[in-house]
Amino acid sequence: MLSRSGVPTKKQLEAVKPAPERLAQGPVVIVECFQEIPCDPCYTSCKSGCFLPFEDINDLPRMDLDQCNGCGTCIGACPGLAIFMVDETYSETEALVTIPWEFRPLPVEGSEVTGLDREGKALIPVTVRKVRPSARKNGAYLLTLVVPKEYAFEVRSIKN
Amino acid sequence: MYNTEILVIGGGPAGLKASLSAAEKGALVTLVERDGHLGGQLVKQTHMFFGSKAQYASERGFNIATKLGGQVAAHPRINVLKNATALGYYEDGVVSLEVEKRFETISFRAMIMATGAQENTLLFPNCELPGIYGAGAVQTLMNVHGVVPGRRVAMVGAGNIGVIVSYQLLQAGVQVPAIIEALPEIGAYHVHASKVRRMGVPIYTSHTVLTAHGRERVEKITYAQIDQNRQPLPGTERELEVDVLCIAVGLTPLTEILFQAGCRMDYIPELGGHVPLRSDTFETSVPGIFIAGDAGGIEEASAAMVEGSIAGLCAAAKLGYGLDAYPGALAAARRELDALRNGPAGKHIRSGLEKLAAPGEVKG
Amino acid sequence: MRIYNHPLLEFKKGEAITFQFDGETIEGYRGEPIAAALHAAGVRTLSHSRSYNRPRGFWCAIGNCSSCNMRVNGVPNVRTCVEPLQEGMIVETQTGRGELDV
Numbered sequence: 001m002l003s004r005s006g007v008p009t010k011k012q013l014e015a016v017k018p019a020p021e022r023l024a025q026g027p028v029v030i031v032e033c034f035q036e037i038p039c040d041p042c043y044t045s046c047k048s049g050c051f052l053p054f055e056d057i058n059d060l061p062r063m064d065l066d067q068c069n070g071c072g073t074c075i076g077a078c079p080g081l082a083i084f085m086v087d088e089t090y091s092e093t094e095a096l097v098t099i100p101w102e103f104r105p106l107p108v109e110g111s112e113v114t115g116l117d118r119e120g121k122a123l124i125p126v127t128v129r130k131v132r133p134s135a136r137k138n139g140a141y142l143l144t145l146v147v148p149k150e151y152a153f154e155v156r157s158i159k160n
Numbered sequence: 161m162y163n164t165e166i167l168v169i170g171g172g173p174a175g176l177k178a179s180l181s182a183a184e185k186g187a188l189v190t191l192v193e194r195d196g197h198l199g200g201q202l203v204k205q206t207h208m209f210f211g212s213k214a215q216y217a218s219e220r221g222f223n224i225a226t227k228l229g230g231q232v233a234a235h236p237r238i239n240v241l242k243n244a245t246a247l248g249y250y251e252d253g254v255v256s257l258e259v260e261k262r263f264e265t266i267s268f269r270a271m272i273m274a275t276g277a278q279e280n281t282l283l284f285p286n287c288e289l290p291g292i293y294g295a296g297a298v299q300t301l302m303n304v305h306g307v308v309p310g311r312r313v314a315m316v317g318a319g320n321i322g323v324i325v326s327y328q329l330l331q332a333g334v335q336v337p338a339i340i341e342a343l344p345e346i347g348a349y350h351v352h353a354s355k356v357r358r359m360g361v362p363i364y365t366s367h368t369v370l371t372a373h374g375r376e377r378v379e380k381i382t383y384a385q386i387d388q389n390r391q392p393l394p395g396t397e398r399e400l401e402v403d404v405l406c407i408a409v410g411l412t413p414l415t416e417i418l419f420q421a422g423c424r425m426d427y428i429p430e431l432g433g434h435v436p437l438r439s440d441t442f443e444t445s446v447p448g449i450f451i452a453g454d455a456g457g458i459e460e461a462s463a464a465m466v467e468g469s470i471a472g473l474c475a476a477a478k479l480g481y482g483l484d485a486y487p488g489a490l491a492a493a494r495r496e497l498d499a500l501r502n503g504p505a506g507k508h509i510r511s512g513l514e515k516l517a518a519p520g521e522v523k524g
Numbered sequence: 525m526r527i528y529n530h531p532l533l534e535f536k537k538g539e540a541i542t543f544q545f546d547g548e549t550i551e552g553y554r555g556e557p558i559a560a561a562l563h564a565a566g567v568r569t570l571s572h573s574r575s576y577n578r579p580r581g582f583w584c585a586i587g588n589c590s591s592c593n594m595r596v597n598g599v600p601n602v603r604t605c606v607e608p609l610q611e612g613m614i615v616e617t618q619t620g621r622g623e624l625d626v
Contacts, residue, residue, distance in 0.1 A: 003345045004365050006353030035350045037505045038462070039210040041217040057212055058503025077218045079208035080351025103331060104531045120360025138208075138220055139532040157358040194587070196608075206532045220532065278588045288591075290568035290581025297585030297605075305560040306535030308525040332527050376579050377568045414588075 007118045008034055017153060018065050018086075027070025027087035027096070030153070031061055033080065045077035072142050075100050076134025086152050095152035096129060098144045106131055106141060107160045115147060115155035122159065123151055164190035164239065166475050167255060167268035169246045169417065172200020173461045174453025174468035175274030176228040181472025182272075183237040185482030189472075190266060191238055192257060194245040198232060199225030200276055201296070202461060204303040206328055210349070214496060215462040222303075224461075246275075249421040253448075270448045270475040273418060274468060277411035277432065277454040282316060285371045291378035295325040295408035302332050310404030314381060315339045317408030318363055320460075323348035325408060326356050337400055339363045340383050342390065349505075369405070370397065378405050411458045418455075421446050430512025431457030437516055441474035441490070442467065450475050459509055466497045526564055541611040558604035558615055559585070559592050570594050570604060574620030594618050598625060 002008050012034045022028055029050065031042065036058045043051040043061060050067040051074070075083045075098060085098035097115075107113050107128045115126040130144040147155045166182045168175045171193030179191045197203065205221020216224045232238050244259040255271070257264045279294035281287070291310065293301075295317065298309045313334050315326045318341035326336045339356070344366050346353045353363060366386055373380040385396040412433040419425060423436040424445040435457050436444040443450050452471035453464035470493045477486045501509055527535065538554035545562060552561030559570060559582050569579040570592050583591035587606035596602040597614050600622025604615070 002350050002354075006346055006350060006357040006363050008354070032354070033351065035505070036503045037210060037349055037351075038212070038500045038503055039217065040212050041208075044213055045218065056503070057499050058505070077208075079210045079218055080349065081355050082351045102531050104529050116358060116360065118354065118358050120358050136218060138223070159360075195606075222533070279584055281583070288573075288578065288580065288583075290570070290579050293582065294584050297582060300585045301560060301563060302527065303533060305556055305564075306527045306530070306533070306537070307560050307564045308527055309563075331531050333529075377581070 002034055008032055013153065022065050023086065023088045026089050027085050027098075028065050028068050029063070029074060030084045030086055031063060031074075031082065032084065033061055033078075033082045036060060039079060041077045041079065042074045042083065045073050047071070047073065050074075072098055073135045075142055076136050076138075076140055084156060088149065088152065090146065093149055094146050095149050096144050097126075097147045097152055097155050098142050099156060099158070100134070101141045101143045101158075102139065103160070105160065107143065107158065113145075114159040115145065115151060116157040116159055117154045118156050120157065123155055124148060126155060126158065128158075161254075162190060162241075162257075162264060162266035164188055164266060164268050165270070165479055166190075166472075167192065167266055167271045168274060168472075169255070169271065170200065170274035170276055170453070170455070171195070171198040171229075171232075171240070171242075172274060172276050172453065172464070173202050173224075173228070174276070174455075174464040174471075175200070175272070176232055177465045177468030178272045178274055178450075178452050178472035178475070179232055179238050180228070180235065181469040182476040182481075183235050183472075185473065185476035187237065187476040187479055187481045189238045190268070191232065191240045192244045192246055192266075193240065193242050196243050198229035198240065198242070202228075204296075204299045205324075205461070206303060206331065207324055207352075209462065211462040211500060215465060215500070221461065246417060249417045255417075269479055270450065272450040272452055272468075272471045272475055273415075273436075273455050274453045274464075274471075275414040275417070275455045277413050277458055279407070280410045280412055282369070282407050282409050284369050286374065286378070287372060289372055289374050289378045290376065291374070291403060292372060292405045292407065295321050295406045298404070298406050299325050299328060302328060308332060308334060309406075310402070311335060312337060312402050313404040313406055314400055314402045315406045315408060316369055317341060317410075318343075318353065318365065319347040319408060319410065320349060320352060321411075322406070322408030323352040323356060325406060326361055327352065327359075330356065330359055330361070336361045337402065338383075340367045340369060341365045342368045342386060368392070372405060378402060381405055411454060413455045413458065415455060418444065418449070418451070421449055423449060426516060428457070428512045428515050430508050430515070435516065440494075441477075442471040443474065443478070448478065457509065457512060460500075463497060463500055463509075466493060466500065469493055470497065525566075541609070543609060543611070543613040543615060545615045546617055552609045554610065555608045557585075558594070558596065558602075558607050558609050558613070560605075561609050562604070562615070569617065571617050572619045577619065593622065595622055600624060
């Protein structure tokens with residue numbers, strides 16, 4: 001249970017997983033936000049209309065994922081670092097997974113690191129494709145990792 | 161003797177916003193801060209804030225501190241006294257101060273208490289060994305002074321402070337082998353907990369520290385699972401080697417001056433301890449003394465900022481400033497505060513506030 | 525130990541200086557709290573308790589609790605977690621309440 005373990009349940013994660021048709025179109029955000037807290041910068045930061053207006057600031061975010069253009073702005077705006085991006089169109093066998101990262105040293109582009117799951121357990125080696133600063137230019141970075149497709153919804157952190 | 165119209169005690173988020181709010185309406189404000197810099201606990205917060213744009217969502221706490229501190233320093237009607245500790249309150253509307261080690265006094269027409277809170281302690285054998293520190297202390301050491309607290313730090317408490325400081329320890333290159341929480345559930349925002357879980361930090365709910373071990377400093381702790389009566393379950397004891405143990409078990413409002421001034425106080429556990437009774441305009445039972453932020457009830461920085469704005473607005477109005485816009489401005493600020501509190505995350509605060517009667521009302 | 529490569533924070537320090545701690549020369553930065561400089565140098569025990577002579581370090585680190593009281597330049601009960609470090613300060617561990625030389 002999320003409130004005991006700090007880790008979202010399978011059911012919660014299923015609810016925010018985009019439909020296969022959308023995943024087949026290109027990069028799309030995965031918003032792993034499951035608790036009603038007063039917070040709405042995902043909505044205010046999005047320029048493509050993917051996030052719908054909040055009626056009450058405590059609402060969970062609602063998305064129209066067809067509007068998501070994969071820009072990643074919301075990943076750097078989310079104070080909970082709860083937004084990730086998956087691009088299943090990268091290759092036949094691999095997906096790109098983009099995660100927020102606020103640690104040093106930064107991994108080197110092209111290097112191999114260990115992909116970790118939501119409990120920090122080592123899963124598989126992944127390659128760091130891109131390291132870019134968050135649009136907010138506040139010390140956070142977005143790491144884009146090349147991940148075997150079957151792990152695209154498991155890898156959410158790395159060991160550098 | 162200093163003279164001012166509105167004395168604000170405490171230069172953290174509530175006090176900074178109170179000063180700006182009152183000064184904007186035309187009042188002369190003196191802000192007294194015991195530290196050498198403004199910002200209170202904001203300066204140590206490296207995470208992005210929640211809330212909405214009005215409460216600086218997505219901005220890092222220390223950047224908000226710089227922004228607000230800059231606005232206050234630049235304001236022509238705000239006089240800031242740093243390294244200035246308020247010592248006592250006297251019936252003739254005078255507060256005594258220690259300013260840069262000199263004794264001073266200040267007279268005022270209204271006062272806003274924004275003194276924040278202090279960390280709670282936890283009692284267990286050897287709890288006073290060097291290396292056993294409050295979580296705020298570890299945060300201060302790391303984020304203000306740039307000193308590594310230890311190599312291997314266990315955290316007691318999975319509220320927002322415990323989990324946030326654990327994450328900050330990881331950012332400082334420190335190992336966090338465990339977060340130990342007595343309650344069956346994590347009190348922190350779940351997203352804060354998820355951040356540290358995916359870096360490999362385990363969170364043990366329904367667990368508590370039994371003993372610390374060490375001669376000159378903490379070297380090891382024994383912790384165990386507990387039942388619903390908080391009794392350790394035999395056979396679940398485990399040992400953990402640490403060189404620092406961080407205690408994040410809640411905050412208590414800093415209220416000595418309110419007691420001294422004769423404000424009616426009540427003990428409300430949901431708000432962290434003794435807090436002053438206050439009206440809708442954040443005025444305590446002593447006319448002219450207002451309250452804002454954690455000193456009135458433990459909550460969040462976002463709420464402290466909005467409360468500070470309201471208290472500043474109301475204190476200024478009491479002195480006759482900003483009366484035209486007052487009803488509208490007060491209503492808007494109250495709506496902002498209520499929006500922050502009305503969700504499930506605000507349940508605890510709301511039930512605490514309901515228990516507090518307004519001054520003049522007799523509590524049944 | 526000092527933090528050198530923090531992801532988000534820069535630490536502006538005053539001039540590097542030295543001071544005395546129980547007869548030893550220690551390095552620190554002007555203006556930082558004495559207890560921070562001591563901690564960076566590996567010193568954890570700041571005083572000993574009155575009745576049982578138990579080691580004490582700091583607790584709150586912002587001047588609320590008095591756990592960090594030490595003798596500084598002959599003056600007892602200085603809250604070292606907030607007292608700014610100066611060049612050549614003589615800092616000593618204190619046992620119990622401390623004594624004032626009059």
